[in-house]
Amino acid sequence: MELSISLTGDSAKYIQIYEEIRQAILARRLLGHEQLPSKRALARTLDVSVHTVQEAYEQLLAEGYVYSKERSGYFIAPFEFDWVQEEQQLETPLSTIISNDIQYDFHNGHVDKETFPYSLWHKLLKKHVNKNNLSTSPWAGEGFLRSEIARYVQRSRGVVCDASQVFVYGGTQSQLQALSLFFGPQSKVGVEEPGFKRVHTTLRQCGLSTEAIPVDKAGITLPSKTIHMLYTTPAHQFPLGMIMTVERRAALLQWANLMMHTLLKMTMTQNFVIKGCQSPL
Structure with a gap:
């Protein structure tokens, strides 16, 4: 089998080989049980190392696009159902994002870039974030922080709990x-x-x-x-x-x-x- 593969992209060569073979399989230009070229043959054709082709083949194998036979090589895996969506051309261009000139942004989830204290934020980051406190923390959160949260919710909300009942998440x-x-x-x-x-x-x-x-x-x-x-x-x-x-x-x-x-x-x-x-x- 001869494969038409063009190595012109910026990504790693084994990724380009993998992508082009994958697209050929999905487009049914390569059919089930057809044999791929040997690693050495394709490496000579593309002027790349055998290791580069092997990495591309192994990625296809790991994702189920091909299967291997001992001492025979790699073959296209068959599939009986249509699992590829047809490409559709956009009839209208993407809408342009218009920047509204507003004084305050109260939208949920947004940050007001003009009033956020970036200088103070950077100062605190430099002061408190260092190699000594970047170690892996307990999955439920730092014990001292959880204890303080338990004390706070008891004072402010009347919730009686201890640190073992507090779990800290990122949102x-x-x-x-x-x-x-x-x-x-x-x-x-x-x-x-x-x-x-x-x-x-x-x-x-x-x-x-x-x-x-x-x-x-x-x-x-x-x-x-x-x-x-x-x-x-x-x-x-x-x-x-x-x-x-x-x-x-x-x-x-x-x-x-x-x-x-x-x-x-x-x-x-x-x-x-x-x-x-x-x-x-």
Whole structure:
């Protein structure tokens, strides 16, 4: 077999060889069970080392585009289904981003570049970031920081906890991803409506189903359906900004306690049924 490969790009040569063969396979210019040239033959044709061709072939092999036979060489792996999307030409050019001349940017997730204290930020980075504090930290966060957070939430929010119950993450998204892995994809999560859209998106990306729970002047309303988790922002509802009333907080805690006992009872009943089916008559 002769291959038409052009090594004109800036990337490594073995990557260019891999990409061109891969595209030929996906475009069906190379068919299933056809044999690729030997490594030495292709290396001579392209004026590259045998090692370069071997790296390209091994990458194709690792991704399943080719298979190998001992003492025979490499062959194109067959596939029976159409797994390549047809290339589409854009009918309209990409829209140009217009820079609005605004004084303050309150958009969620944005940083006001004009008012951010860059000089102070750089000064603190130089002062505190060095080779002595770049070692791997405990996965749950530094112990001193977690202890201080536990003390802070007890003073400011009335939450009684200790450092072992505090976990430090880099943001809301990473926290929700960890919770999703812990509870599993079978869980259903109640989210505020309106609420933080990125929470809804993250939960769905992790495979969990969500249930929209309406919000009124007192905060999130009591869920009417069975759910396993509830995401709410009682101290400052996002995006409406109201603070959840004491009456609503108490009612929500009562609902959570009742829901916990209901789910535990359902779990115990299911375990009893399963064990009963497995037990001999």
